[in-house]
Amino acid sequence: MNESSSLNDSKVRDSEKSLCELASHKFATIKETITFVDKTLFIKCLLSDTSKIVLLTAPRAFGKTTLMNMLKQFLLGKTDLFKNLKICTEERRFFSKNCKLHPVIHNDLGLVRGSSFTEVKHELALAINRTFKEHSYLVKKTDDGTLAWASDKLNMSSIDVEDFENFYVRKKCASSSEADLFDEISEENVELFLQFLADSGYFNILSIDKKTDEIETNTEDEHIEEGADFENDSTSCVLRIPNFEIKQHVRNLCYSEALAVIHKFHLNARSVKNYVSALKLLLQSTSERAFVDLANAVLVLLSQSQKIMNEKELHHILYTLVYNSRYFETHSEVQIKKKRKGPGIANTLDMVIISKNVGIIFEYKMNSKSANEALQQIFEKQYYTKFDEPDYKHISKKIYAGLTFETEEKKVFITYQVGTEGISKSVCSDTLL
Structure with missing residues (x-):
């Protein structure tokens, strides 16, 4: 192999590597790679x-962002980028015309990310702000x-x-755009997204027919208004991950999210490990001391962060950190199929954790x-009926627990009950920070 051939091979390898590991979606950058397709x-x-309106719904990583960037450069008149490309050589008249x-208005949402719905809304507002600011020349001060x-x-x-x-x-964008763009999501839009x-x-x-589904029945619901008119042939849809590859992809995303949560909330790796271990021991013994140890572990974990703003973020942290644990099975935002005559939004409980028959x-x-209010919610909204469903029939020991994090007192309280007929007990973290 001569020196020239070796250099060419090296160039090919470097170019292929740059394409595979490319962080940029810019057309000008990708155009220079050796594997560029016109x-x-x-x-x-x-x-x-x-x-x-034209909607492009190609799957993830199919080049939609680069395509939009290419169109933007064309409309902006970056003619040098298109020399010797098909749009210039084969469509000269169209190109010149x-x-x-x-004019171009391009709103890139690629940087919109967050570990909570509140943060995503904020980042989206900033993305909208950036787009409007780019076109600030459209207005003037009198x-x-x-x-x-x-x-x-x-x-x-x-x-x-x-x-x-x-x-x-x-400042106005952060409040106004969220108020305008994030009204309650309609059922029609939810179905479209799913x-x-x-x-x-x-x-x-x-699709599950409500009339034949064994889990949902047609018994009376005390919360249904008298004389309510529901369609008899309504159906509910259950979503299922189709194969192992997609399931593994989702798991990898959740693992990445766990790392993002640790970074965002400045959580200590040892505290995360202690939290998982406390849950593991709790499922093994279900003793009062085990609940105290869990309260301590949660307190130490959460006290390291000053950014937890609401219950959603609290829930997100406590669930995300244990999702991929090999010690137990976890489910979040679990729907409860209430007994009803017609369609409606089911209640959702925060988290279910299972290990063997517990x-x-x-x-x-x-x-x-309070933690007691949280426990009462489990019974008032019939969250406990989740264990009556076929997928949970193997659970012989059923425990219900409410957990409260007091940020000012720096305390974690847990009120729990074993079985629906058991006596509730309350514990508090006893670790001094």
């Missing part, structure tokens, strides 16, 4: 589409200090300049709500 003719296909012809459109043509827009300011100014997951291969949908249902609270 898909620029898609620009004509997309711009020739007469639809008002459309390149740099259209002599009296108020905002006005920079061009008279924009006065014909349906967007009011004050609305534009709400998204342009960062259908999208199924179409993407993440789930199989199993099962514990946890309900979590913070500050103003």
